[in-house]
Amino acid sequence: MRRSAAPSQLLKRSQFRPPFVGGVAKRPCLEVKTPSGQSPGLSKPTQVRSPKDILSLIQTPGSAPLGNCEHPHTSDSTNTALTDDDTLEKNIVPDDSPSQSTISDQTVSPSDKLYLQSSYSVSNSNNLVPGRDFVRPGHTQSHASARRPLGQTVQPGAVWSRQVRPGVTPPTGEENQEPPQTKYYSVVWCKRSNKKHKKWEGDAVLIVKTRSVVLKDTEGREIGRGMGYKLADLASLQDGSTLPVGSKEVEIQSSISAESFASGSCFIGEMEPSPATQPLVRPRPKPKPFRLPTLSRPSHTTENNRSNPTPLFDPARPDALVMPRPPSQHQWQNSNSVVVDVVVDPHVSGHLRPHQQEGVVFLYECVMGYRTHDTNGAILADEMGLGKTLQCVALVWTLLKQDPYHQRPVVRRVLVVTPSSLTVNWGKEFTKWLGRSRLQVYIVDQNNKAENFGKQTISPVMVISYEMFIRCAQAIKELKFDLMICDEGHRLKNANIKTASLLGSIGCKRRVLLTGTPLQNDIQELYALVEFVNPGVLGSSASFRHVYEDPIVASQQPQSTEEERQLGTSRAAQLNRITSMFILRRTQEVINRYLPAKSEYVVFCQPTETQLEVYHRVLGCRGLNSCLAAPNGTDTLSALMTLRKVCNHPALLARGADEETVKSELIKEVAAFLPSHLEVGKYEETDSGKLAVLSCMLWALHESETREKIVVVSNYTSTLDVVAALCKRYSYTHLRLDGSTPTHRRQQLVDRFNCATSNDFVFLLSARAGGVGLNLVGASRILLYDLDWNPATDLQAMARVWRDGQRKKVHIYRLLLTGTVDEKMYQRQIKKQGLSGTVVDARESQRVHFSVQELKDLFTLHSDTACLTHDLLQCECDQQGGQAPAASYTQQDDTTHRACQLGSTSTTKSTSSTTTMDQLYSWHHLAPPFSSAVVKDWCLEAASDFITFIFSNEARTEVAPISSPSL
Ligand SMILES: Nc1ncnc2c1ncn2[C@@H]1O[C@H](COP(=O)(O)OP(=O)(O)OP(=O)(O)O)[C@@H](O)[C@H]1O
Numbered sequence: 019m020r021r022s023a024a025p026s027q028l029l030k031r032s033q034f035r036p037p038f039v040g041g042v043a044k045r046p047c048l049e050v051k052t053p054s055g056q057s058p059g060l061s062k063p064t065q066v067r068s069p070k071d072i073l074s075l076i077q078t079p080g081s082a083p084l085g086n087c088e089h090p091h092t093s094d095s096t097n098t099a100l101t102d103d104d105t106l107e108k109n110i111v112p113d114d115s116p117s118q119s120t121i122s123d124q125t126v127s128p129s130d131k132l133y134l135q136s137s138y139s140v141s142n143s144n145n146l147v148p149g150r151d152f153v154r155p156g157h158t159q160s161h162a163s164a165r166r167p168l169g170q171t172v173q174p175g176a177v178w179s180r181q182v183r184p185g186v187t188p189p190t191g192e193e194n195q196e197p198p199q200t201k202y203y204s205v206v207w208c209k210r211s212n213k214k215h216k217k218w219e220g221d222a223v224l225i226v227k228t229r230s231v232v233l234k235d236t237e238g239r240e241i242g243r244g245m246g247y248k249l250a251d252l253a254s255l256q257d258g259s260t261l262p263v264g265s266k267e268v269e270i271q272s273s274i275s276a277e278s279f280a281s282g283s284c285f286i287g288e289m290e291p292s293p294a295t296q297p298l299v300r301p302r303p304k305p306k307p308f309r310l311p312t313l314s315r316p317s318h319t320t321e322n323n324r325s326n327p328t329p330l331f332d333p334a335r336p337d338a339l340v341m342p343r344p345p346s347q348h349q350w351q352n353s354n355s356v357v358v359d360v361v362v363d364p365h366v367s368g369h370l371r372p373h374q375q376e377g378v379v380f381l382y383e384c385v386m387g388y389r390t391h392d393t394n395g396a397i398l399a400d401e402m403g404l405g406k407t408l409q410c411v412a413l414v415w416t417l418l419k420q421d422p423y424h425q426r427p428v429v430r431r432v433l434v435v436t437p438s439s440l441t442v443n444w445g446k447e448f449t450k451w452l453g454r455s456r457l458q459v460y461i462v463d464q465n466n467k468a469e470n471f472g473k474q475t476i477s478p479v480m481v482i483s484y485e486m487f488i489r490c491a492q493a494i495k496e497l498k499f500d501l502m503i504c505d506e507g508h509r510l511k512n513a514n515i516k517t518a519s520l521l522g523s524i525g526c527k528r529r530v531l532l533t534g535t536p537l538q539n540d541i542q543e544l545y546a547l548v549e550f551v552n553p554g555v556l557g558s559s560a561s562f563r564h565v566y567e568d569p570i571v572a573s574q575q576p577q578s579t580e581e582e583r584q585l586g587t588s589r590a591a592q593l594n595r596i597t598s599m600f601i602l603r604r605t606q607e608v609i610n611r612y613l614p615a616k617s618e619y620v621v622f623c624q625p626t627e628t629q630l631e632v633y634h635r636v637l638g639c640r641g642l643n644s645c646l647a648a649p650n651g652t653d654t655l656s657a658l659m660t661l662r663k664v665c666n667h668p669a670l671l672a673r674g675a676d677e678e679t680v681k682s683e684l685i686k687e688v689a690a691f692l693p694s695h696l697e698v699g700k701y702e703e704t705d706s707g708k709l710a711v712l713s714c715m716l717w718a719l720h721e722s723e724t725r726e727k728i729v730v731v732s733n734y735t736s737t738l739d740v741v742a743a744l745c746k747r748y749s750y751t752h753l754r755l756d757g758s759t760p761t762h763r764r765q766q767l768v769d770r771f772n773c774a775t776s777n778d779f780v781f782l783l784s785a786r787a788g789g790v791g792l793n794l795v796g797a798s799r800i801l802l803y804d805l806d807w808n809p810a811t812d813l814q815a816m817a818r819v820w821r822d823g824q825r826k827k828v829h830i831y832r833l834l835l836t837g838t839v840d841e842k843m844y845q846r847q848i849k850k851q852g853l854s855g856t857v858v859d860a861r862e863s864q865r866v867h868f869s870v871q872e873l874k875d876l877f878t879l880h881s882d883t884a885c886l887t888h889d890l891l892q893c894e895c896d897q898q899g900g901q902a903p904a905a906s907y908t909q910q911d912d913t914t915h916r917a918c919q920l921g922s923t924s925t926t927k928s929t930s931s932t933t934t935m936d937q938l939y940s941w942h943h944l945a946p947p948f949s950s951a952v953v954k955d956w957c958l959e960a961a962s963d964f965i966t967f968i969f970s971n972e973a974r975t976e977v978a979p980i981s982s983p984s985l
């Protein structure tokens with residue numbers, strides 16, 4: 019049923035109290051200012067970076083190189099982990115008894131010994147001889163450690179003759195000598211004793227600086243320290259010399275370069291890339307050893323093509339996607355085989371975009387173990403919508419059918435683990451790109467039990483949700499999968515959670531982890547994900563902490579020394595170097611040209627009188643003020659949530675609106691003074707500015723001839739109730755997907771909505787339940803009713819509509835209630851992006867931390883402004899989409915910025931598609947009156963009575979032809 023009267027006519031204009039006079043925004047008096055006069059919410063970045071920021075330096079291709087680090091590099095290039103020598107030298111003791119304080123005396127664990135004993139030194143990986151040279155997977159050890167096998171005794175005399183005896187007075191004039199450079203040695207150590215036969219207990223690294231030494235075990239942990247040595251004694255250390263260090267004694271094995279120490283490779287080992295990326299030369303076939311003929315053969319191998327194998331698909335076709343051939347070392351291990359080209363089925367490869375072709379090659383090299391020695395894992399961290407699924411489909415199909423040695427296919431069984439809302443979608447993607455005749459997928463559900471997978475022969479690919487996997491882990495273990503793909507794999511970032519440990523235990527070495535969420539923000543999480551795909555490449559958890567995490571974090575502390583900063587930077591560079599061998603991330607830029615144009619709007623909605631009244635009341639609450647006096651996580655989030663509910667609809671604070679209202683003390687306090695007309699389920703547009711705007715927009719869209727559909731996203735299911743009530747009131751057909759939607763219903767809802775012939779007009783989506791992975795290209799408009807603290811969550815939601823497969827121009831709206839916490843959250847988002855150039859993880863919002871000053875700012879209502887964010891930009895534009903006076907323009911980073919810049923926020927370029935402060939300057943800034951010439955969006959224009967300000971931006975893209983599978 020269509021209504022003739024627009025909601026804007028139905029709403030009584032008198033119920034709104036305009037925050038500005040005559041449509042011209044007054045510049046507000048800012049309530050909180052920093053000493054420099056800037057808002058705390060938008061202040062200039064300091065030089066000091068958080069650990070997260072340095073981790074943004076650990077970038078994958080396409081991001082800022084480490085050289086962009088802001089730390090100044092001085093000419094003093096000495097790297098050291100020692101503390102200030104001045105302090106040490108104050109404690110110098112008489113020559114005869116050097117003071118050697120042992121910080122910790124830790125013994126080496128059996129597993130460490132195993133590792134140490136199996137270490138080797140490799141100079142040329144091509145010349146490895148299996149059996150002779152063996153190494154801890156993926157590592158070469160750059161220092162010549164363990165020359166003396168552990169546990170071996172030493173003949174007296176042999177080394178003692180060169181012992182440095184502390185206390186022997188050196189030649190005079192030592193004090194005038196230049197302090198020597200820090201030196202590093204590979205040593206073996208044992209407990210100090212007078213025994214003639216030493217039994218060495220472990221390898222270690224000795225750091226020698228001026229008169230002091232530090233001993234670190236192979237995990238980078240400090241196990242001894244000594245000081246007060248003679249300069250000459252330390253200067254004369256050489257291979258075979260011994261030295262007492264605290265309660266231990268060490269014997270020098272060899273010296274280590276400063277570079278090896280700076281990168282940490284003397285602890286973790288150097289991970290050498292395989293020469294796979296080098297041009298591959300067809301190897302000369304090796305003479306075949308005698309073999310009895312066998313009767314069982316792989317189906318695609320005949321006697322004829324065995325001796326003269328041909329690739330499954332023609333590698334000479336101009337559009338053929340040919341996989342790299344095995345590197346020579348790999349061929350050594352398969353010395354009986356002839357190499358044949360592996361070519362991706364043209365049926366699939368014809369659809370791959372260039373970045374997807376690159377991705378398939380990358381994944382292939384990783385899982386085949388071509389890129390690194392003995393590791394078979396990869397992380398594909400492409401931004402959302404780049405087609406990670408298709409890249410995996412191409413990989414799986416190739417490995418199921420082909421083998422570079424023309425023996426049997428590389429994999430026989432493939433396991434795909436996904437969030438529950440995506441299992442069916444994976445099945446659909448396989449069918450979309452391969453067709454049913456090539457491959458069928460076994461999706462585990464009520465009808466298809468995991469344990470029955472082994473009894474069928476039709477499908478080699480099992481798709482299962484994480485939840486179901488936990489229940490069937492034992493059965494799956496027994497099925498023996500050869501390749502495992504974990505979609506939305508950032509959920510495995512905590513190695514302690516059950517899913518991660520169970521998945522890790524199923525004994526499948528080829529592992530691919532997919533995630534659209536950046537990994538670089540938490541170094542421990544990065545470790546957990548890498549450890550999952552390539553166990554051991556970053557060493558043990560303890561060595562990772564000592565070698566990478568601690569120095570990187572230390573280098574970011576405000577009080578860090580130049581040496582610490584240098585060490586942190588080189589360790590971060592090394593970590594980046596290692597991880598880039600198996601982590602690939604591309605940003606949305608690579609796909610933009612395939613997508614239709616996109617218009618984005620940040621819409622500032624005018625608060626209603628009821629909202630202003632309730633908001634003021636909440637700010638005066640006892641609960642909120644005690645939270646300011648003694649901030650603690652729970653109360654703060656509860657206070658913020660209460661304010662956000664007022665922004666969405668004040669009736670959400672009525673008793674019983676949702677579970678939270680029952681739990682929160684603050685909401686109980688607020689409920690007592692709520693205006694009596696606010697009741698659960700009675701969600702009038704006249705009480706909420708945002709709902710009024712949404713109502714007008716939906717009406718305009720529904721009345722139009724364009725037959726467009728819209729997705730409305732919220733972080734709260736109770737807010738989805740509000741919108742659902744609105745849809746019901748105006749008889750708009752709508753679907754809803756939130757946490758309570760059963761798994762099997764989710765894809766059905768998505769399919770129904772995407773179907774061009776369906777009448778469903780609105781799709782109500784919970785950001786948490788449906789934010790990741792879903793394709794909602796049936797809609798061309800998406801409206802975010804509220805924001806998340808984390809820009810990544812909002813980005814994820816927006817990407818549901820503006821993604822491959824979308825053919826219409828996309829409109830993205832974000833609603834904020836003017837002058838409230840909504841605006842503050844938005845400012846935090848764009849500032850965060852601007853500072854770090856990378857987004858934080860999706861669950862970050864649970865760990866939002868605020869200073870008291872920030873809280874005060876968040877708890878301040880600015881009721882006298884049309885747009886606080888624009889005021890803070892101090893923009894002098896005409897607020898009609900025009901630009902500021904020419905004289906006040908500045909040029910920065912190839913982008914035209916307005917003169918209104920609030921200081922330069924950052925020189926770091928955003929690698930993501932979230933708007934940054936800098937970018938916002940170049941958007942259109944629009945204040946009322948909103949004529950169609952200015953707004954250029956009839957949908958928004960219909961709601962203009964209830965809008966105080968708009969930021970808008972049009973991303974025009976050169977649309978490339980859209981390829982679709984020929985099904
Ligand atoms: N080369 C292509 N040509 C046409 N459509 C494509 C292509 N690649 C992917 N698509 C389509 O683009 C959509 C997005 O792909 P997909 O779901 O794999 O993205 P994703 O990288 O997994 O994103 P997210 O991180 O959001 O899950 C899908 O509908 C997919 O079928």
Ligand SMILES: [Mg+2]
Nearest residue numbers: 406407505791
């Ligand atoms: Mg996906």
